[in-house]
Amino acid sequence: MKSDDGALRGRPPGRPRSAEADEAILAAATELLIERGVGQVSVEQVARRAGVTRATVYRRFPNLTALLVGAVEWEYRDADTGGLEWPDVDAMVAHWAALLAHPRDRKLMRRLYAAADDYPELLRAYADAHGRRGVEAVRATLDRAREAGELPPHVDSAVLQQMFAGAALLYVSVHPDDSGEDAIKGHFTDILRQVGYRPAASREGAHDDE
Structure with a gap:
């Protein structure tokens, strides 16, 4: 959900709360989570960073876990999963690279x-x-590539999608946060090549050389 109500869903009806305080609390919780990790975050620290009282935080969230869950939901409130559709595998990989190129997002992950x-x-x-729609969009893109002959007929799109998910986590775990989009694209492209990916452009070029 993109609204403040979505981030704070489940609250009882009553007097509207301050949207400014809501956002300050969630932003503070997110930044502290990124900076320190879950084990080093407290409600007191979040209240101090947000410029509100602990009581203000507790009126919105009963405990630290609920607060951090709300912060994660708020951080990804604009995640585009419903309308994802890439024209081809290369565009999909480029999109991933653009997302993973942000050091802040990598650290939060x-x-x-x-x-x-x-x-x-x-x-x-x-x-x-x-x-789930994001997962389905990846698999649909891989299915189309297989049907077009860009991937071998035996490739299972569900398994390959899981491989990519693991590859993304591996990349952000072991590579410097200042590595750019080209390096990230190369990481995923190497995996595609290992499973026999041959984009249409390269196959057409090979035919032209014959």
């Missing part, structure tokens, strides 16, 4: 996966924000 054991709710909120 690492923080969320690092908290998977102690705060699984955060990773679920991250997955829910990106949604």
Whole structure:
């Protein structure tokens, strides 16, 4: 949900709360999560960073976990999963590279996966924000590439999509945050080549040389 109500869903009806305070609390929680990791964030720190009282935070969130889940939902409120559609695999990879090129987003991704054991709710909120439709869009793009002969007929798009998800996490975990889009695209392209990906342009060029 993109509205403040979506980030704070489940609250009882009553006097409208300050949207400015809502945003300040969620922004503060997100930044502290990125800077310090879940284990080093407290409601007191969030209240101080947001410039509000602890009571103001607790009126919105009953505990730290609920606050951080709300922060993750708020951070990814504009995640475009419903309208994703790429013309081809190269465009899909370029889109991923553009997303993963932001150091802040990469650090937040690492923080969320690092908290998977102690705060699984955060990773679920991250997955829910990106949604099943995002996964389906990837698989549909891979299916079209296979049908066009760009991928071998035996390639399973569901398995390859999972490989890409793991490759994204590996990349943000082991590569410097200042690596750019070209390096990230190369990372995914290497995986595609290993499974036999041959884009239409390269196949047409090979035929022209014959």
